[in-house]
Amino acid sequence: MSANSNRHTASNADPGSQSGNAIEIADLSVWFGHGADRVDAVKSASFVLPRGASFGLVGESGSGKSTILRALTGLVKSWQGTMLVNGETLGRKRGKDFYRQVQMVFQDPYASLHPRHSVDQVLSETLSLHKFGDINDRVEKLLTDVGLGPQYRFRYPHQLSGGQRQRVAIARALAPSPSILLLDEPTSALDVSVQAEILNLLTDLREEQNLTYLMVSHNLAVVGHLCEQIAVMQNGEIVEILPVEDMRQLKSSHHYTQHLLEASMGYKST
Amino acid sequence: MTLLDVENLCVKFPTRSGVFDAVRGVSFSLGRERLGIVGESGSGKSLTGRAILRLIRHPGVVTANHISLEGENLLQLSERQMRKVRGQRISMVMQDPKFSLNPVMRVGEQIVEACLQHEKISRNAAKLKAIEMLEAVSIRDSERVFNAYPHEMSGGMGQRIMIAMMLIPNPQILIADEPTSALDVSVQTQVLGIMDKLVRERGMGLIFISHDLNLVSAFCDRVLIMYGGRVVETCQADKLYEAKHPYTQGLLNSMPRLDTPVKRLQVLKRDASWMDGDIASDSDASGKAIGRSV
Ligand SMILES: Nc1ncnc2c1ncn2[C@@H]1O[C@H](COP(=O)(O)OP(=O)(O)OP(=O)(O)O)[C@@H](O)[C@H]1O
Ligand SMILES: Nc1ncnc2c1ncn2[C@@H]1O[C@H](COP(=O)(O)OP(=O)(O)OP(=O)(O)O)[C@@H](O)[C@H]1O
Ligand SMILES: [Mg+2]
Ligand SMILES: [Mg+2]
Numbered sequence: 001m002s003a004n005s006n007r008h009t010a011s012n013a014d015p016g017s018q019s020g021n022a023i024e025i026a027d028l029s030v031w032f033g034h035g036a037d038r039v040d041a042v043k044s045a046s047f048v049l050p051r052g053a054s055f056g057l058v059g060e061s062g063s064g065k066s067t068i069l070r071a072l073t074g075l076v077k078s079w080q081g082t083m084l085v086n087g088e089t090l091g092r093k094r095g096k097d098f099y100r101q102v103q104m105v106f107q108d109p110y111a112s113l114h115p116r117h118s119v120d121q122v123l124s125e126t127l128s129l130h131k132f133g134d135i136n137d138r139v140e141k142l143l144t145d146v147g148l149g150p151q152y153r154f155r156y157p158h159q160l161s162g163g164q165r166q167r168v169a170i171a172r173a174l175a176p177s178p179s180i181l182l183l184d185e186p187t188s189a190l191d192v193s194v195q196a197e198i199l200n201l202l203t204d205l206r207e208e209q210n211l212t213y214l215m216v217s218h219n220l221a222v223v224g225h226l227c228e229q230i231a232v233m234q235n236g237e238i239v240e241i242l243p244v245e246d247m248r249q250l251k252s253s254h255h256y257t258q259h260l261l262e263a264s265m266g267y268k269s270t
Numbered sequence: 271m272t273l274l275d276v277e278n279l280c281v282k283f284p285t286r287s288g289v290f291d292a293v294r295g296v297s298f299s300l301g302r303e304r305l306g307i308v309g310e311s312g313s314g315k316s317l318t319g320r321a322i323l324r325l326i327r328h329p330g331v332v333t334a335n336h337i338s339l340e341g342e343n344l345l346q347l348s349e350r351q352m353r354k355v356r357g358q359r360i361s362m363v364m365q366d367p368k369f370s371l372n373p374v375m376r377v378g379e380q381i382v383e384a385c386l387q388h389e390k391i392s393r394n395a396a397k398l399k400a401i402e403m404l405e406a407v408s409i410r411d412s413e414r415v416f417n418a419y420p421h422e423m424s425g426g427m428g429q430r431i432m433i434a435m436m437l438i439p440n441p442q443i444l445i446a447d448e449p450t451s452a453l454d455v456s457v458q459t460q461v462l463g464i465m466d467k468l469v470r471e472r473g474m475g476l477i478f479i480s481h482d483l484n485l486v487s488a489f490c491d492r493v494l495i496m497y498g499g500r501v502v503e504t505c506q507a508d509k510l511y512e513a514k515h516p517y518t519q520g521l522l523n524s525m526p527r528l529d530t531p532v533k534r535l536q537v538l539k540r541d542a543s544w545m546d547g548d549i550a551s552d553s554d555a556s557g558k559a560i561g562r563s564v
Contacts, residue, residue, distance in 0.1 A: 264528070
C-alpha cells in the first residue's frame with residue numbers, strides 16, 4: 001500500500017482563492033428540532049485550517065464533532081454562522097464541484113454504503129460522476145491503496161468485515177481526488193496494523209498533493225500522529241484549541257482537556 | 271467454571287472463486303472472566319461471535335465439534351430454543367450498533383420492550399428502568415434520548431444504547447464486538463466499569479472483541495489473537511506486551527504513541543506462514559478457562 005506520485009492524474013481545478021485557508025469556520029452554531037425539543041449540538045464554534053493543514057477534533061461522545069463535519073458537507077441545514085471552503089462562503093446548497101473538492105469518510109461505514117451496491121459500483125459511480133476516465137484501473141488502484149486487494153471488488157457490504165467496509169468508504173472518499181478530506185473516526189474500526197497503513201497513506205497523500213484533513217477521533221495517539229492542531233469539544237463547545245506538542249506533554253489550560261489527557265493514559269480498573 | 275466451550279469452529283462461504291474459509295478451526299473456552307479477542311481486520315472475530323449465536327446467514331455454513339453452553343451443545347438446539355438462548359442467556363453487542371436498532375422506533379420504546387420481554391413489570395417501571403440504564407452508560411440527557419430515534423444519536427450514543435439493551439436480560443454471557451470504539455476515554459471507562467462489575471459480581475462471562483490493544487491488555491483477563499480465521503496466539507492479558515507470535519509483535523509495533531512521535535508508522539510484513547504455521551501459546555492461559563473467583 002504505497003502512495004506513488006502519479007496516483008491520480010488531473011489535479012483539481014484551482015480550489016478557490018489564494019487566501020491560503022482551506023476551511024474557515026466562524027461562530028458556527030448547529031441545532032436540531034425546535035421549541036422544547038431543540039438540541040443545540042454545536043455552539044459558536046470557530047477554527048481555521050490553512051491549506052495543507054491537518055486538524056483534529058476530539059472530545060466527549062455526543063459533543064457535536066460529527067455534526068460540525070455534517071454541517072460543512074451540507075447534510076445538516078439548520079445552522080448559522082460562517083463557513084468558508086477554499087475561500088468561498090458556503091450557502092445552504094452544495095454543488096457537484098464542492099464534492100469534487102471536499103469528501104467525507106463517515107463514522108458509521110455500514111450506514112454510508114448502499115447495501116445493494118457492490119464495492120465496484122460504489123467506486124465506479126463516484127469516478128464517473130466526477131468524469132474520470134480509465135475507471136477500471138482507478139478502481140483497482142484505489143482498492144490496493146487502502147489495502148484491499150482486487151478480490152474484494154465485487155463484494156457487497158454485508159460480505160465484508162467492519163474494517164473492510166471502512167476501507168471501502170475511505171477509497172470512495174479518495175476517488176474524486178479531493179483537496180479536503182473530512183474524516184470521522186476513519187480508523188476506529190481497523191486493527192492497528194491496517195490503521196498504520198491507512199495513516200501512512202494519508203501522510204503520503206498530504207505530502208504529494210497538499211491535502212487538508214479535518215479529522216475526528218477519540219484516539220488521541222492517532223490524532224497526535226496526524227494532526228498539528230487539536231480542538232477539544234465538550235457539550236457542543238470547543239473548549240480549547242491546542243498544538244500537538246502541548247498535547248504530547250499533557251499541557252492544557254482547560255480542565256476537561258486535562259481530564260481527557262489523563263484518562264487516555266490507560267484504562268485503570270477500579 | 272466453564273460457561274462456554276467452543277471446539278473446532280469453522281465458518282465457510284461459497285464464492286465465485288471457490289469456498290472461502292473465514293473461520294478455520296477456532297477453539298476456546300470461556301469462564302466467568304473477561305476474554306479479549308484482537309486480530310487482523312477480516313480475521314473472523316465478528317463471525318466467531320455470530321456463529322456462537324447461530325446468526326450466520328445462508329449461504330454461510332457453520333460447523334464445529336461442539337459449541338457448548340454449560341454443557342449443552344447449541345448446535346443441536348432447535349431454532350426456537352436458540353431464540354431463547356439469544357434473548358436470555360447470551361447477548362451480543364454488534365459492531366454496527368445503529369444498524370441493530372430499529373430505525374423507526376424510539377430508543378426508549380426499544381429498551382422498554384426489551385425490559386418487558388424479560389421481566390414481568392409494569393410499563394411505567396420498565397420506563398424508569400430504561401432511563402436508569404441510559405444514565406448508567408453516561409447518557410447526559412436521558413429523557414431526550416428516550417424519546418429520540420436512532421438516527422438522532424451520535425456514534426458513541428448508539429453504542430451505549432446497544433450496551434444498555436444487551437445488559438437488560440442479565441445474560442450469562444455477553445459478546446461485545448467493538449463496543450467502545452466510538453467512545454471517548456472517560457465515557458469508555460464508565461461503560462467498561464459496568465461490564466466489569468457484572469463479571470465480578472454476577473459471574474458473567476464476557477467476550478470482548480476490540481482493536482485497542484492497550485485497553486484489552488488492561489481490562490481483560492486473557493486474550494486470543496486471531497489471524498486469517500485462526501487463533502494464532504493465546505496469552506494472559508497483562509502479558510500481551512510479551513507476546514511471541516510475530517503477528518502480535520507486529521501489531522504492538524504499529525501503534526502510534528502520543529509520547530513518542532514518529533513520521534511514519536511501522537507496517538506489518540505479513541508472512542504467508544502465519545496462515546497455517548505454528549500457534550504460539552502460553553500454557554497458563556491457553557488451557558481451560560481460568561475462572562475468576564466470584
Ligand atoms: N439528526 C439529529 N436529530 C437530533 N439530534 C441530533 C441529530 N444528530 C445529532 N444529534 C444530537 O447532536 C448531538 C451531537 O451529536 P454528534 O453526532 O455531533 O456527536 P459526536 O461528538 O460526533 O459524538 P460521538 O463521538 O459519540 O460520535 C448529540 O446530542 C446528538 O443526539
Ligand atoms: N457473507 C459473507 N460472504 C463472504 N465473505 C464474508 C461474509 N461475511 C464475512 N465475510 C468475510 O469473512 C472474513 C471475516 O469476517 P469478520 O467480519 O468476522 O472479520 P473481523 O475479524 O470481525 O474483522 P473487522 O475487525 O474488520 O471487523 C472477512 O474476510 C469477510 O470479508
Ligand atoms: Mg460522531
Ligand atoms: Mg468485525
